[in-house]
Amino acid sequence: MKRSRKSNKKEQKRSYNLSLKNEKDINKKKIRLNKFISNSGICSRREADKFIEAGVVTVNGIAITKMGYKINPTDLVKFNSQKVKSETLRYVLLNKPKNYSVRESSTIQEKSVLSLVLSACKEKIYPIDRLNKSETGLLLFTNDTTLSKKIIEKNHRNKSIYQISLNKNLSNEDLNKIRNGVILNGKKHIFDSISHVKNKQKNEIGIENTQIGIKHIKEIFQKLNYTITKLDRVFFCGLSKKNLPRKHFRHLTKDEINILKRLWIDFLRYSSDK
Numbered sequence: 702m703k704r705s706r707k708s709n710k711k712e713q714k715r716s717y718n719l720s721l722k723n724e725k726d727i728n729k730k731k732i733r734l735n736k737f738i739s740n741s742g743i744c745s746r747r748e749a750d751k752f753i754e755a756g757v758v759t760v761n762g763i764a765i766t767k768m769g770y771k772i773n774p775t776d777l778v779k780f781n782s783q784k785v786k787s788e789t790l791r792y793v794l795l796n797k798p799k800n801y802s803v804r805e806s807s808t809i810q811e812k813s814v815l816s817l818v819l820s821a822c823k824e825k826i827y828p829i830d831r832l833n834k835s836e837t838g839l840l841l842f843t844n845d846t847t848l849s850k851k852i853i854e855k856n857h858r859n860k861s862i863y864q865i866s867l868n869k870n871l872s873n874e875d876l877n878k879i880r881n882g883v884i885l886n887g888k889k890h891i892f893d894s895i896s897h898v899k900n901k902q903k904n905e906i907g908i909e910n911t912q913i914g915i916k917h918i919k920e921i922f923q924k925l926n927y928t929i930t931k932l933d934r935v936f937f938c939g940l941s942k943k944n945l946p947r948k949h950f951r952h953l954t955k956d957e958i959n960i961l962k963r964l965w966i967d968f969l970r971y972s973s974d975k
Contacts, residue, residue: 731771731772732771732774733769733771733772734749734753734758734765734770735753735768736749737772737778738752738753738758738778738785741786741845741847743780743848743962744962745959745962750768752780753766753768754768757781758778758780760776760777760778780847783847785847786844786846789824790843790844791821791822791824791826791843791844791845791952792841792842792843792953792957792961793818793821793822793826793841793842793843793952793953794839794840794842794942794945794950794951794953795814795817795818795839795840795842795949795950796837796839796942796945796947796949797814797832797836797837797838797839797840797947799834799835799837800834801813801814801817801834802814802834803828803831803832803840814840815827817948817950818842818950821842821950821952822952824844825844826842827842827843827849828840829842829843829849830853830937831915832915832934833915836915836932836933837931837932837933837934837947838863838932838934839935839936839942841937841938841940848962852938859937859938860909860910860936860937860938861909861910861911861936861937861938862909862934862935862937863907863908863910863918863932863934864898864907864932864933865905865906865907865918865929866904866905866929866930866931866932867904867906867922867929868904868927868929868930869904870902870904871903871904871927875925876895878925879892879895879921879925880892880895883921883924885917885920890913890917890921892908892909892910892913893909893910893911894908894909895909915932918932938960938961939957939960940957940960
């Protein structure tokens with residue numbers, strides 16, 4: 702009888718120790734909510750704290766405002782009602798060559814830009830924004846769907862710089878017309894800056910732009926009887942193609958990723974102030 706009681710006590714102690722160990726293992730796997738959000742690429746930890754405090758972060762459907770809150774790996778975290786993914790986020794910049802499509806190619810004849818970044822990472826990444834087959838320049842690839850959606854928002858003001866070639870020289874008169882704004886479908890479109898490229902022929906034009914898309918850029922010149930024969934995007938979302946040869950890619954630096962995050966945070970603040 703004594704042996705049985707002693708055996709039961711040992712078993713209870715063993716069970717308690719095992720339970721304690723499992724609890725410690727679970728706690729080890731837990732991660733602070735602000736760190737989880739930061740690791741997902743949305744923003745910094747300090748900024749995550751502000752968003753948590755504002756009540757825009759939920760865990761398993763419940764808004765969390767407590768600082769230092771820890772979550773399990775299986776918890777469902779949402780930021781502004783969008784799921785936060787815990788996979789490693791990738792940001793890859795490609796200098797797109799001519800005759801490559803941004804679509805996933807279904808034929809051998811059609812070359813896809815995705816084939817050029819295939820070796821960049823194991824994660825599936827997709828281009829932000831578009832460039833037609835005939836257009837060249839910067840394309841940003843990422844698996845950060847939340848950030849990519851915000852970057853292409855209509856009201857999100859992203860600076861882009863294009864170098865274009867026209868079928869004929871752009872006269873000073875037409876250059877001034879474009880600077881003053883061209884009306885398309887009842888709306889005036891004005892570039893941030895437009896000029897002839899220094900030390901080049903008068904059909905070589907540089908455009909700095911935030912809100913006008915490539916489609917409207919082409920329509921502006923068509924209205925003035927010009928055709929764009931070449932378009933190269935040399936700057937996009939704070940990123941330059943300097944030292945990046947055509948058809949090559951590179952991963953963004955931490956500073957460049959922070960610039961992208963900053964653009965998004967500024968956009969959220971701009972939207973909330975409207």
